[in-house]
Amino acid sequence: MSTPSKFDTIVIGAGPAGSAASAILAEHGLRVLVLEREKFPRYHIGESLLPFTCFPLKRLGLFEKMRHSAFVKKYSVQFVSPSGKASQPFYFSTRYETDVAQTWQVLRSEFDQLLMENARTKGATILEETTVQELIQEDGRTLGVRARKKSGELIEFRAPMTLDCSGREAFVPTRLNWRIREPKLNKVAVWTYYRGALRDAGVDGGATTVAYVPEKGWFWYIPQHNEMISVGVVAEGKYLTREGVREPKEIFIREIGQNQWIKDHLAGGTQVGSYHLTSEYSFRSRYSASEGLLLAGDSFGFLDPVFSSGVMLALKSGTMAADAIQAAFEAQDFSAERFTEYSRVLREGLENMRKLVYAFYDPNFSFRKLTNKYPEMAGPITDCLSGDVNKDFSALYAAVAESAEVPEPLSYGFPLLRNTAEASCA
Ligand SMILES: Cc1cc2nc3c(=O)[nH]c(=O)nc-3n(C[C@H](O)[C@H](O)[C@H](O)COP(=O)(O)OP(=O)(O)OC[C@H]3O[C@@H](n4cnc5c(N)ncnc54)[C@H](O)[C@@H]3O)c2cc1C
Numbered sequence: 001m002s003t004p005s006k007f008d009t010i011v012i013g014a015g016p017a018g019s020a021a022s023a024i025l026a027e028h029g030l031r032v033l034v035l036e037r038e039k040f041p042r043y044h045i046g047e048s049l050l051p052f053t054c055f056p057l058k059r060l061g062l063f064e065k066m067r068h069s070a071f072v073k074k075y076s077v078q079f080v081s082p083s084g085k086a087s088q089p090f091y092f093s094t095r096y097e098t099d100v101a102q103t104w105q106v107l108r109s110e111f112d113q114l115l116m117e118n119a120r121t122k123g124a125t126i127l128e129e130t131t132v133q134e135l136i137q138e139d140g141r142t143l144g145v146r147a148r149k150k151s152g153e154l155i156e157f158r159a160p161m162t163l164d165c166s167g168r169e170a171f172v173p174t175r176l177n178w179r180i181r182e183p184k185l186n187k188v189a190v191w192t193y194y195r196g197a198l199r200d201a202g203v204d205g206g207a208t209t210v211a212y213v214p215e216k217g218w219f220w221y222i223p224q225h226n227e228m229i230s231v232g233v234v235a236e237g238k239y240l241t242r243e244g245v246r247e248p249k250e251i252f253i254r255e256i257g258q259n260q261w262i263k264d265h266l267a268g269g270t271q272v273g274s275y276h277l278t279s280e281y282s283f284r285s286r287y288s289a290s291e292g293l294l295l296a297g298d299s300f301g302f303l304d305p306v307f308s309s310g311v312m313l314a315l316k317s318g319t320m321a322a323d324a325i326q327a328a329f330e331a332q333d334f335s336a337e338r339f340t341e342y343s344r345v346l347r348e349g350l351e352n353m354r355k356l357v358y359a360f361y362d363p364n365f366s367f368r369k370l371t372n373k374y375p376e377m378a379g380p381i382t383d384c385l386s387g388d389v390n391k392d393f394s395a396l397y398a399a400v401a402e403s404a405e406v407p408e409p410l411s412y413g414f415p416l417l418r419n420t421a422e423a424s425c426a
Contacts, residue, residue, distance in 0.1 A: 003125060007033040007159040009325055010145055011124075012132045012172075015044065016311050017297025018165030019115035020318030021325075023060050026123035028326040033157055034124055035147050037131040040116055041109035045191065045276065047230050048074065048208045048222050048308040049103040051092045052387030056315035062118055063099070070225045071104040071111070072206040077385065079367065080211040084260030087368070089207055095382045105206055105222050105230075130155075132171060135162065135293070140418070141334075142292035160292060160334050161325050165318065167298045170285065178286035180412065185282035185304045185357065188240050190248045190255075190275060191220075191232025197269025199223050208308060213258040215239050216361045218306060221265060229269065231262070234306065237279060248275035288346065289339035289415040296321040301350050301413065304357045312387040313353075317346050336415035343414055349389035351409045355397050356384050362404035374399045 009025050011018045014036035025032045057063045076089035093101035120126050129150040136144045136156065144158035164172040173179035199205045209221040217235025224230055233240070233255045240251050252275055256263050284301040288294070297314035324342040328334050359365045371378045380396040397406050 007031045009161040010159045011163045013165040014116045015167050017314035017318035019119045020315045021322040022124040023119040023122045024319050024322035032124040034126040035130045035132050036128045039128050041113045044108035046310050048105050050312040050387035051100045051103045053312045054100050056319050071106045072223050074103045074105050074206045075203050076207045078209050080261040082212050082259050105224050162293050164295045164299045165297050168302050170299045173285040179283050182282040187234050187281050188237040188279045189234045190252050190277050192275045193272045194229045194269035195227050195272050197229045198265040211259045211262050219262050248277040284410050284413050286412045287416040288343040289336045292334045309353050336417050339415050347413050352389045352393050355406050358407050359400045359404040365404035
């Protein structure tokens, strides 16, 4: 049967944001088309979940499936100094009930397939190997998209709403020149996988470890199922490429020597597959929405991954976007203004996390020093690190500001209102 060309909403991308949004939109009874460039299961980075993914996963009806999955259970995060000294792990159970106190380390190929199949089961039409090429716009209003199938055929789809969930490639911000990079968080990441490397004992076996290298660079060490460990290093490009070393493998192997804990843990394992590199780092979109068009997940904003916030924010923004679109259908109003509250909540969460990311990279800041001086700040820090990002953290950031730069919120990322568009065209 051929795919119809008219829908209520077109979703670009079937990552966590796109699949979450399309599942909820379908549940709302809307006709949803998801266009995904890849054939699933496909590889993706972003493997450590935060405790607060619990809520979107419950909303999507996937929490029980996750509980019975093979994914490694994550109960804590720990920080390790370059000399190899590990902090006391931050156990989520010190602050939350059971369902939130444990989350997972996932293989994204499997996790994203689960999310996508869930959307399909709920009624979304999903076309894989179909790449969105351009937006169809008229008088500032988005009417649909043109996409290319694997066969090369160009097809056109129309809908009152288009939702961009295309990830860090940021289809809409790139095409409309809305993508603004954040120079202070301009890092490079190099990563690979090890089989059979050391895992800590018992409940700590699934912990995320953040292990420092000099100049505020850091390793992630994420235990996965099938005996695999995901391990990567993130730092300023000029640090990682010092002395002219540019090959990802050479960079990675040299950096192992910069942290004794990483060196010891990898010693008994075998490196598997290729070395990955990315230098496309933190950015935010100038706008979150325009008439008939909305952004969710990384496409709206990508934040440095040090606190593993990306998938939680993608699932949360995907579900929020679906509810905002449903409300737009009820009102038969697809103007950008409709998405003002959605954008406020999204920006608030990103800004709260961004402040902690800035502190992490500030040479004068340390979690230990802060909690020694203000023990009562351990709670708000755990909340932010767990993904409970939409709350008032002003006391925490007043304390952080004593030792580190706390950035002002970015001045953009709001809906593109009609009068703004007209003013900027004048
Ligand atoms: C080095 C690194 C480490 C990270 N570690 C973590 C971590 O530990 N934990 C965490 O939570 N997050 C982590 N992240 C972030 C995480 O990867 C993202 O935040 C998350 O994948 C965002 O989900 P999304 O649905 O917005 O986009 P994506 O997961 O990127 O999905 C976008 C989808 O859109 C498709 N697409 C793109 N363009 C088109 C097009 N034109 N037409 C059709 N389809 C298209 C893509 O194929 C893709 O399937 C990390 C990121 C990096 C770079």
